[in-house]
Amino acid sequence: AQTVTQSQPEMSVQEAETVTLSCTYDTSESNYYLFWYKQPPSRQMILVIRQEAYKQQNATENRFSVNFQKAAKSFSLKISDSQLGDTAMYFCAFMKHGKLTFGTGTRLTIIP
Amino acid sequence: DAGVIQSPRHEVTEMGQEVTLRCKPISGHDYLFWYRQTMMRGLELLIYFNNNVPIDDSGMPEDRFSAKMPNASFSTLKIQPSEPRDSTVYFCASTPQGGNQPQHFGDGTRLSIL
Numbered sequence: 616a617q618t619v620t621q622s623q624p625e626m627s628v629q630e631a632e633t634v635t636l637s638c639t640y641d642t643s644e645s646n647y648y649l650f651w652y653k654q655p656p657s658r659q660m661i662l663v664i665r666q667e668a669y670k671q672q673n674a675t676e677n678r679f680s681v682n683f684q685k686a687a688k689s690f691s692l693k694i695s696d697s698q699l700g701d702t703a704m705y706f707c708a709f710m711k712h713g714k715l716t717f718g719t720g721t722r723l724t725i726i727p
Numbered sequence: 728d729a730g731v732i733q734s735p736r737h738e739v740t741e742m743g744q745e746v747t748l749r750c751k752p753i754s755g756h757d758y759l760f761w762y763r764q765t766m767m768r769g770l771e772l773l774i775y776f777n778n779n780v781p782i783d784d785s786g787m788p789e790d791r792f793s794a795k796m797p798n799a800s801f802s803t804l805k806i807q808p809s810e811p812r813d814s815t816v817y818f819c820a821s822t823p824q825g826g827n828q829p830q831h832f833g834d835g836t837r838l839s840i841l
Contacts, residue, residue, distance in 0.1 A: 648827050660818065660832035706770065710827055713758055714783070717770040 617642045617709045621718035628697055629726050635682075636692045636721045638707030644668075648710040649683065649690045654720075655703040663705070666690065697725050729753070733819050733833035741841050745807040748836045751800055752821030760830060761794055761804050762818040770818070776802065809840045 618641045628634040640649070651663040666674045666683050673681050678698075682691045694701055702725045707718040732751040740746055752759045760775040774784040779796045787794070791810070796802040806813055816837050820830040 650829060652832075658816065658835050658837075660820075660835075662829045662831075665829055713777075713822065713827060714772060714775070715760075715770075715830060716772075719769045 617644075617711065617716045619707055619709050619716050619718035621705075621707055621721050623721045624719070625722045625724070627724040627726055630697060630699060632697055633693060633695045634697055634723065636694075636705050636707075636723065638690045638692070638718055640688050640690065640707075640709045640716075642688070642709065642711070644711050646711075649681075650708040650710065650715070651679070651681070651690075651692045652706045652708060652717075653701075653703045654706065655700075660706075664692065694723075699725050699727060701725050731819055731821050731831050731833035733817075733836050735836060736834065737837045737839070739839045739841065740809060742811055743808045744840075745805060746809045746813075746838060746840070748804040748817050748819075748838070750802045750804070750819030750833060752802070752819070753831055754800070755823065756821035756831070757799075757824040758822045758830075759796060759802050760820040760822075761802070762820065764816045764818060764835070773804070806838075809838075811840045814838055814840045 620639045647668045649666045653661045653663050664676045664679050678695045680693045704720045706720045709716045734749045761773040762770050764770045773786045774794045776796045794804045816835045818835045820832045822828045822830045
């Protein structure tokens with residue numbers, strides 16, 4: 616079974632700074648997908664970014680980028696120029712055969 | 728495009744009552760998932776369907792929980808009888824055929840069992 620570990624329960628940074636959220640996972644699979652989801656106080660689960668394990672190039676979406684290290688089974692999320700609206704819970708997730716396994720989340724607070 | 732629609736948004740009921748949570752997936756999505764989110768266990772998959780057929784219900788906590796998908800546009804999660812420890816947020820999500828596409832989540836139902 617896959618496991619996903621987010622070792623930072625809480626983080627806070629000043630607005631406009633860069634922050635990196637860590638995620639590691641454990642799997643014996645070679646082909647899989649990784650995701651970061653954001654859950655603001657409104658409770659919605661919003662997809663932030665997606666990475667296919669067979670792609671070496673790190674995914675980017677505007678201010679959001681990942682550092683995917685397949686051998687190390689590491690999938691960190693970098694948020695550049697952080698904004699107040701980035702305040703949320705962030706969940707790392709592993710997907711294989713359509714099933715998502717989530718980490719326990721990191722609560723990120725952006726300080727004005 | 729309408730997203731995944733869950734109803735009700737909040738449900739408050741007394742212990743022992745039957746509770747029904749509803750979900751309408753995005754049109755054309757062949758996979759539907761039910762999750763619950765708790766402080767202790769985070770987001771855990773309860774059950775998922777492919778083309779209306781339950782594929783994996785190993786996450787359903789006990790026999791009090793049941794889920795159905797009578798057609799491609801509707802699914803229910805029932806708890807009977809409900810207990811206070813069932814109080815939490817339940818999410819429904821759907822994804823297109825292929826299974827490795829991102830899942831689109833509904834806004835969740837917050838369930839409170841008194």
